[in-house]
């Protein structure tokens with residue numbers, strides 16, 4: 218049977234193959250995605266980000282349990298970095314996930330960032346589309362909040378939960394790390410650890426000051442203990458309250474429209490980049506060019522002009 | 533111009549709690565450019581095969597030190613067949629006598645590594661086996 222039929226027949230193997238197919242950018246992946254777009258629009262996408270070891274996967278595990286109780290089908294994407302040196306990756310988030318196997322309502326996929334610029338946003342986005350088409354009500358996306366990775370999360374989520382721990386330091390450090398701007402909900406995990414009270418009240422104060430007007434969403438700061446599933450009910454309640462809030466004031470739709478605009482740009486940029494590099498293959502004498510630039514005979518800008526003109530004349 | 537990577541799932545079935553060996557292997561595979569999904573200790577065959585299917589891995593590697601290899605390996609193979617995932621390469625390592633090693637490889641375990649085998653050997657093996665598997669896939 219055709220893989221799409223198997224996919225729509227709820228066959229897990231078909232779902233997994235399609236994700237790989239798209240992730241690998243195998244021939245025809247765009248047509249496949251284009252077809253899946255016909256059945257999307259229902260899944261709620263929740264991002265969980267924060268520093269390494271904050272307890273994100275343990276929280277994801279708790280959220281899965283809660284959403285299952287609410288009769289939801291849950292798909293998880295756990296993103297970990299690819300080593301820029303070897304191209305390999307160690308994907309260890311599954312370790313924290315309980316046994317839901319045999320439960321067809323949970324699906325968990327680990328992804329490596331793989332490196333292509335703008336690639337993660339696109340690949341993660343592709344998987345959210347695949348999940349949505351497969352019928353997952355909830356998509357949970359875990360990413361480590363370092364570097365640019367957490368920025369990808371806002372392009373693919375309806376809501377972002379930022380997880381920090383007492384060890385993360387004070388509010389200023391969180392602000393520096395760029396995590397403040399993207400949070401819709403703050404979760405101070407490992408609340409059983411010393412120092413949690415201080416960081417919670419500090420964050421609450423900071424959030425109060427950041428509120429611009431009365432109609433703004435008040436970013437809540439929720440202490441949790443993911444290892445013992447403590448306060449997860451509060452977290453879920455806030456997540457749902459946020460979704461209600463933005464659906465009522467229209468921000469939900471505005472946000473999604475902005476994301477679509479970005480996706481169009483990403484799809485185009487990816488293709489241009491790919492076609493351009495493809496067109497250079499074979500006739501790009503990179504070694505010679507590097508030599509000439511190194512020896513001061515030319516420069517990257519003149520070379521760029523020349524290559525670009527070649528490309529635009531080619532068709 | 534595809535961007536394919538070798539994906540390997542590493543798991544530790546059974547009750548023994550030593551995971552240092554498998555973590556060393558995980559790091560070596562990553563350094564060899566693979567995407568390694570580590571699932572942790574005390575995994576049942578059911579859990580391992582489900583994870584392998586969800587992660588769409590090319591190969592599954594398990595480490596068994598408890599002596600239960602003659603039950604665990606066949607259980608994983610059976611589960612793979614049952615779920616239509618027996619194209620996934622199964623390999624393993626641990627304290628496994630030569631006799632058993634032979635039996636297991638006849639049953640369908642692609643390769644059993646004995647303790648002390650260099651990680652390069654395993655890396656080489658996986659690369660070759662995955663390449664052969666992908667060529668077969670193309671024909672279908």
Ligand SMILES: Nc1nc2c(ncn2[C@@H]2O[C@H](COP(=O)(O)OP(=O)(O)OP(=O)(O)O)[C@@H](O)[C@H]2O)c(=O)[nH]1
Nearest residue numbers: 269270271272273274275313406407441442443444
């Ligand atoms: N004390 C305490 N430990 C916790 C809590 N939640 C998680 N942990 C522990 O923190 C460690 C890291 O948890 P993970 O869930 O793997 O953290 P993570 O943020 O997903 O880690 P990375 O994905 O590697 O960045 C584990 O040993 C957890 O058991 C908590 O509420 N309290």
Ligand SMILES: [Mg+2]
Nearest residue numbers: 273274309310
């Ligand atoms: Mg994690």
